[in-house]
Amino acid sequence: MEVIRELCVKFSEENTGWGYGRIQGALSNLGYEVSMTTFGNILRAKGIIPSPERGKQSNWKTFVRSHLDVIQTKVGCPQQNAFAESFVSSIMRECVDKMIFFGERPLRRAISQFVEHFHRERKHQGIENVIPFPNAPQGGPDSGLIVKSEQLGGC
Numbered sequence: 001m002e003v004i005r006e007l008c009v010k011f012s013e014e015n016t017g018w019g020y021g022r023i024q025g026a027l028s029n030l031g032y033e034v035s036m037t038t039f040g041n042i043l044r045a046k047g048i049i050p051s052p053e054r055g056k057q058s059n060w061k062t063f064v065r066s067h068l069d070v071i072q073t074k075v076g077c078p079q080q081n082a083f084a085e086s087f088v089s090s091i092m093r094e095c096v097d098k099m100i101f102f103g104e105r106p107l108r109r110a111i112s113q114f115v116e117h118f119h120r121e122r123k124h125q126g127i128e129n130v131i132p133f134p135n136a137p138q139g140g141p142d143s144g145l146i147v148k149s150e151q152l153g154g155c
Helices: 002-014 020-029 036-045 051-056 060-066 082-094 104-120
Strands: none
Touching (some): 002 020, 002 036, 082 104
């Protein structure tokens, strides 16, 4: 229950525009089922007001911090964005350079499948070697079999 309390408080403080339902959905995505009443009680006990009022209390520092992820680089200067450069390098090295495409549709399909693999199956060294949005495990650690899946004609 302490973990749920901490997550409720953290989500509400970091996402002032999120209402009870949105935070309840985020908790559900993490495997925690919390009723709206319980969630409201947790926030009231911590002195956190409902979403519309929380959003009005934002100051400049909070506003800038919440929008740091959308700061854009100069037009025509992709080298200024290390994340984009890293992704482009990965997709070129691990996908595009290893295939021959006979049209736009196969290229789009390959890119789409690589993006899915990149986010759901590939470990990222920049974030402590974890998978950002892993697929749900097919079985527990004692389930026995290792299952492979075909990606773009390979494994």
